[in-house]
Amino acid sequence: MEPSYNVGFIYAHPDDETFLSGCLIRQLADQGEKPVLLLATKGDAGKKNGHAAHFTNEALAALREREMERAAAILGLPVVEHLGHPDGKLNQVEESGFVEQVAAFINKYGLKVVFSFPEDGGNFHPDHIAISRMATAAVTSGKCPTVQKLYYSMSDTLRQQGHIPALSIDTKPQWDIKAEALKAHASQILAIERYFGDLSSCPDNRRTESFALAWERGVWWPHKQELSALDDLQ
Template identity: 60%
Template sequence: MTHTIGFIYAHPDDETFLSACLIRQLADQGHKTVLLLATKGDAGKKNGDVGHLSNAELAAVRELEMKKAADIMGITHTEYLNYPDGKLNTIDSTEFVDNVVLFINKHQPSVIFTFPEDGGNGHLDHMAISDITSKAVWSERCDSVQKLYYVATNPLLEQGHFPSLFIDTASQWEMKAQALRAHDSQKLAINRYFGDLAVLPENRRYEAFVLGWERGVFWPKKTEQSILDDLI
């Protein structure tokens, strides 16, 4: 059986940083992967040679970069909410949740991935999309969703949660590096996180995810071979 898997993040490149290899594996298995981005990353001018661009111009550049990266990873469909980059915590939460619910119900994913509550690095946009996505899934308006995963972070681990799933990216590093290079406007941030992409940094080797919710149960403690384990 094939499934639709949803990834909901704040900016173009979040999906590549955090889940490129998982996405590619799912695509190679014949599953549909759909991506919702809250913004087009139009404020990310300090991470490449794009400081001279207007916000609208940068948004257009990043949309093209995202398309290239999506093709590399095998993402089936990408949508944007077109909210302003850096201001997600100012968006009306009712409207925000409603728009995420609309996306979910349009594509009927069985599983959703997003940032954890801490946003991974304290970024307010990351924290906002985590909160809104969680509320959308928990709203009982998204009947297709059976599981909600969060990207594993140190704060989650310190709270006693542990990754249900690890993806060793070593065998797929060339693919992930190629997808990261597609986000050329953000190359300085990419370099800070991954280095020059010539080799896989050992501290970035694994993509890890914590199962935060499964069919009404919060933080089920289980180790999985696949995110498809126990899907109905």
């Protein structure tokens, strides 16, 4: 059977996909799915570490695109597309056109499931907040009829609002894969190590990739626990 493009991840920067959902992506790929990734920027304003310390924004964007290709190969992502909007300035991009770009990506692959940031961006990063808003608007606009589910990565704000994960992935069994994908984003290694440590082992406080089911076929915040993002698809 030909694998299908059922699941898409819509994030702001290269490395967001591995931080939030690297093991989930790899699991989907191992199950025969063809997960796809849309990034709003190429990460051209990211922290410049090591050999990239003196790169221009344009050179950093090119480097991070290559790093993303390596991470995608590790995670089993056959498709990565970049909108190329200015890093750090997504909240300045004209919204209607931005939503249309996201909707076009979703419709191109006929996605049934979409993952993105929660409304608070997870850490209140303006770019994360902006892409969450665009992905949510596209999914709920009626312009993406194939989408049945929208998941948000869990955040403290969601927990404070009483939301719980519908889907949780234990990263420990696949930590080596996630660590390799993180290492592929070498220009950002200092930020990565601040979050995950030296990557030699799975840190207990970063062990789980968790996602709230924000929307399912027109219903906001359905209360359910799932074993897979593919559960109950029609």
